Amino acid sequence: MKALYLLITISLFCNKVLAQDPIDNKISGIVHDDKNSPIPGASLMVIGAKDSALQKTGISDADGQFELKNLKAGQYLLIITAVGYNKFTSDPISIDSLHSSISLQTIQLLQSDAKVLKGVSVTARKPYMEQQIDRLVLNVDALITNAGTTALDVLSKSPGVSVSSDGSISLNGKSGILVLLDGRPTYLSSQDLANYLKAMPSASLDKIELMTNPPAKYDAAGTGVINIRTKKNRIKGFFGSISANYSQANYWRSNDALDLNYRNNKVNLFANIGYAGDRNFVNTDVARYYVNSDGTPSSEIQMAVRNKNVADAVNLKLGMDYFLSPKTTMGVIFTGLYRPKSEEVNTTSRVYDGNHTLDSIAQGTLNGKYKWKNGGVNLNLQHRIDSTGKEITVDLDYIRYNSDGNLVTNNYVYAADQTLARNYDRIGVLPVDITVYSGKVDYSGPVGTGGRFDAGVKSSYVKTDNAAEYYNRVNNVTTPDYDYTNRFLYDENINAGYLNFNKEFKRWSFQAGLRLENTIANGHQLGNVEKSDSSFRRDYTSLFPTAYLSYKLDSAGNHTLGLSYGRRINRPAYQDLNPFLYFMDQYSYSAGNPYLKPQYLNHYEFSYHFRQYINAMLVYDKSKDMITQTIEQSGNVFIARNANIGENTVYGLLLNSSLNPTKWYMCNAHLEFLNFGYKGPINSEYIDENRFSWGIGLMNQFRFNKGWAAEVYAMYRSSTRVGQFIRDPVNRVDAGVMKNILKDKGSLKLSVQDIFYSMIIKGKITNLQQATATDRNLSDSRVIGLTFNYRFGKEISGSKRNHNSSAESEQQRVKTNN
Numbered sequence: 001m002k003a004l005y006l007l008i009t010i011s012l013f014c015n016k017v018l019a020q021d022p023i024d025n026k027i028s029g030i031v032h033d034d035k036n037s038p039i040p041g042a043s044l045m046v047i048g049a050k051d052s053a054l055q056k057t058g059i060s061d062a063d064g065q066f067e068l069k070n071l072k073a074g075q076y077l078l079i080i081t082a083v084g085y086n087k088f089t090s091d092p093i094s095i096d097s098l099h100s101s102i103s104l105q106t107i108q109l110l111q112s113d114a115k116v117l118k119g120v121s122v123t124a125r126k127p128y129m130e131q132q133i134d135r136l137v138l139n140v141d142a143l144i145t146n147a148g149t150t151a152l153d154v155l156s157k158s159p160g161v162s163v164s165s166d167g168s169i170s171l172n173g174k175s176g177i178l179v180l181l182d183g184r185p186t187y188l189s190s191q192d193l194a195n196y197l198k199a200m201p202s203a204s205l206d207k208i209e210l211m212t213n214p215p216a217k218y219d220a221a222g223t224g225v226i227n228i229r230t231k232k233n234r235i236k237g238f239f240g241s242i243s244a245n246y247s248q249a250n251y252w253r254s255n256d257a258l259d260l261n262y263r264n265n266k267v268n269l270f271a272n273i274g275y276a277g278d279r280n281f282v283n284t285d286v287a288r289y290y291v292n293s294d295g296t297p298s299s300e301i302q303m304a305v306r307n308k309n310v311a312d313a314v315n316l317k318l319g320m321d322y323f324l325s326p327k328t329t330m331g332v333i334f335t336g337l338y339r340p341k342s343e344e345v346n347t348t349s350r351v352y353d354g355n356h357t358l359d360s361i362a363q364g365t366l367n368g369k370y371k372w373k374n375g376g377v378n379l380n381l382q383h384r385i386d387s388t389g390k391e392i393t394v395d396l397d398y399i400r401y402n403s404d405g406n407l408v409t410n411n412y413v414y415a416a417d418q419t420l421a422r423n424y425d426r427i428g429v430l431p432v433d434i435t436v437y438s439g440k441v442d443y444s445g446p447v448g449t450g451g452r453f454d455a456g457v458k459s460s461y462v463k464t465d466n467a468a469e470y471y472n473r474v475n476n477v478t479t480p481d482y483d484y485t486n487r488f489l490y491d492e493n494i495n496a497g498y499l500n501f502n503k504e505f506k507r508w509s510f511q512a513g514l515r516l517e518n519t520i521a522n523g524h525q526l527g528n529v530e531k532s533d534s535s536f537r538r539d540y541t542s543l544f545p546t547a548y549l550s551y552k553l554d555s556a557g558n559h560t561l562g563l564s565y566g567r568r569i570n571r572p573a574y575q576d577l578n579p580f581l582y583f584m585d586q587y588s589y590s591a592g593n594p595y596l597k598p599q600y601l602n603h604y605e606f607s608y609h610f611r612q613y614i615n616a617m618l619v620y621d622k623s624k625d626m627i628t629q630t631i632e633q634s635g636n637v638f639i640a641r642n643a644n645i646g647e648n649t650v651y652g653l654l655l656n657s658s659l660n661p662t663k664w665y666m667c668n669a670h671l672e673f674l675n676f677g678y679k680g681p682i683n684s685e686y687i688d689e690n691r692f693s694w695g696i697g698l699m700n701q702f703r704f705n706k707g708w709a710a711e712v713y714a715m716y717r718s719s720t721r722v723g724q725f726i727r728d729p730v731n732r733v734d735a736g737v738m739k740n741i742l743k744d745k746g747s748l749k750l751s752v753q754d755i756f757y758s759m760i761i762k763g764k765i766t767n768l769q770q771a772t773a774t775d776r777n778l779s780d781s782r783v784i785g786l787t788f789n790y791r792f793g794k795e796i797s798g799s800k801r802n803h804n805s806s807a808e809s810e811q812q813r814v815k816t817n818n
Contacts, residue, residue: 025069026068026071027067028102029066032109039060039085039109042081043059043080043081044068044079045079053663056070070132072611073557076092078093085110128666134215137207137208140207144751146205147787148246148787150197150200150255153202157697157713158210159668160670163194169190169193173672174621174650176599177223178223179193179227180228181227195339195341199314201274203257206229208226208227208229209225209226215513217442219496220544220567221569239260239792239793242258243256243788244787245785246785247785248783249781249783253279253280255274274316275313276315280779283305283307284305284775284777286776287775288303290770291771297354298770299351300351301636304347304349305347306345307344308343312339316337317336318334330379330381332380334377335378336375337375339372340369343368345364346363347585361418362411362412362586367407368405373402376436377398379395388446395439397439398435400434400435400436401435405432406429407430411425413586425472427471428583429469432466434465435463438460439459439460440459442454450504450505451504454499454513457498463491466574483581484580486528490578492574493520496515496517498513498514500546507552510548510550514543514544516541519571522535525580544567545565545567546565559610562608563607567603570598575592577594588637590639591641592641596644605618605620614657615655619653631765643683646679648676648678652673653672654670657670665700666700666701670696670697671697672693676721694717712734713732716729725765727761732753732754734754734755737750747788753783753784757781759781
């Protein structure tokens, strides 16, 4: 309740404020040195002439040219910096309905004697949220409470994003989201993606892009796209940054990062190194109530599961750009991750009869050790065809994932009088190997006045080998367990092509795209000496159109309407097609489903933008064959497997607001009001349910004198439903304080997450055959952390490319047991 009171108080305060007039227009020009040669990579900032509030940033291209779009009505100052040159500050620039496109004369920067970076003190504030025509962009460093956390923590408090207890990520209530890293897929299942993001320190992140209706350039996979962009240094010379963190909850954890960059006239070298040490626990309590066919109580199981995890992850990114000419650049990027993990799970299950009389007690201990490794290489080429903006890019990717898992479970069953009835051990060896080949070619260029045409082709091939070897050990005698031993081979080839066109007029703007994807998949379950093998083949082709239309209601662009549509596909995770069972505990198993079909989604969106303060969207989604986790009852055992629900609809209102009433206070708010509908068969049951849900998130930032700043984040989400699962309301409050030190080259940030320890996940499972179930999950979520950041370097003007590779959807669908 404390969190809810705080939310209401802050919300009332935020609603009283207004800010400045916006308009979608631009400032363009070219930057030269005193010898009239272009300066690439010059840093550009547009700030308010009165309040110095940051409006836009950018860099000049290889020809020294720049264009800063989507500016609002008002007076601005343009600031241009390049190390080795004196700073340039323009006279006030006015943008209004009569002066909407400002083209400046050539700007000449004079050389200075300073060569060493002494730290840049920027008084302009970087906004947390930036709304674009097809995405919401979040600036990670704008939040103090992001310091010392992981990429998964950053996502969990992004507007409209929620992370479930098993690591599944949803956006505006929709699961099956495609998560990209610098435009590349992770090829991982939801749980393994969560583990991957836990290994990525927040200090290595730059932006989060949330796309409910991505353009045709992106793979059609996923019900939406979240693109995580890591930091990209763009300046010539040698420089870097370091972030060191120590955090304490019940157990310690640490998230550290080092970024390095060196560039001369022909070569750009860069490296990102991260370490994530994670010690945590999850306590889960489960109650299952079984009934007879006439509804009378049959039995009851009360389970207490205590899970402790220890993981140490190191991730590495090394790259080189070679500038063949001012228009052509070749590059290579190496990525790698090594994450050893151990877990200890203690489970106690008390079994009662229909009269709630104790029948037996089952105790189990699982000890697992896993080594998750992946490496990848990307070769890329970027060529600017001419100075008008035509360019072509080529990407080739090779990625290899490998996981070695070994687990031992000790199981004991006692009678009600505590005498041992039986005991046995189960041993599991769980190797996984995934190989990904991907390549794409993209073209982009202007068409006429205010138009742009994009086109591209892509092909990917994924090969997976997932084995599970189980053994039972009774009285020190070990025998194979053929009920669970299996090997599943799967390969998939996706070939795609797309066209996209957009054009801007005085008040109207539109964008339309079409993507074609063909999928060929083959699965082979090898079986064993007791289980026969099986196989399947899928071959299907689909079209995915996208369209965007916007209109300015007034010449100043203060009020803008938008309309968009998109069609998408959500393919099953690779291992979700494996039909064999995976042992979790004596009463819980998971399994795949070889009959899973792709989910198709149609997304409609109507939006209204009032200045920079309010972005409101009416959304409607309709899915066919929605993929979701289901629970099947087999006696007193629950089997979790993904299945298709015939129809899923989501409709409602989304609101995002960014308010800056004073120089020292900024408030960002997100509200959602959504209705979820599910209709179709689930196992032997039928579901026809609707549930309304609402949520609010408030980010409040305070800036003080002498480099001090503070922040308070609060969120609340009402009860939600996803298929058979109903989740109880959740709330959370984070806070942090920051002080700039070392002449503004460094900072210290102290943050506390989940102050009131209220992030408890509870709920129930419905639509079971003859049972009901509830669960409660408590994790190590209250954390206090101290983070030190420091920037260093010696710079010269230059640029570094912001590069995306060819892999855009396949990675997220890999599923392992690590």
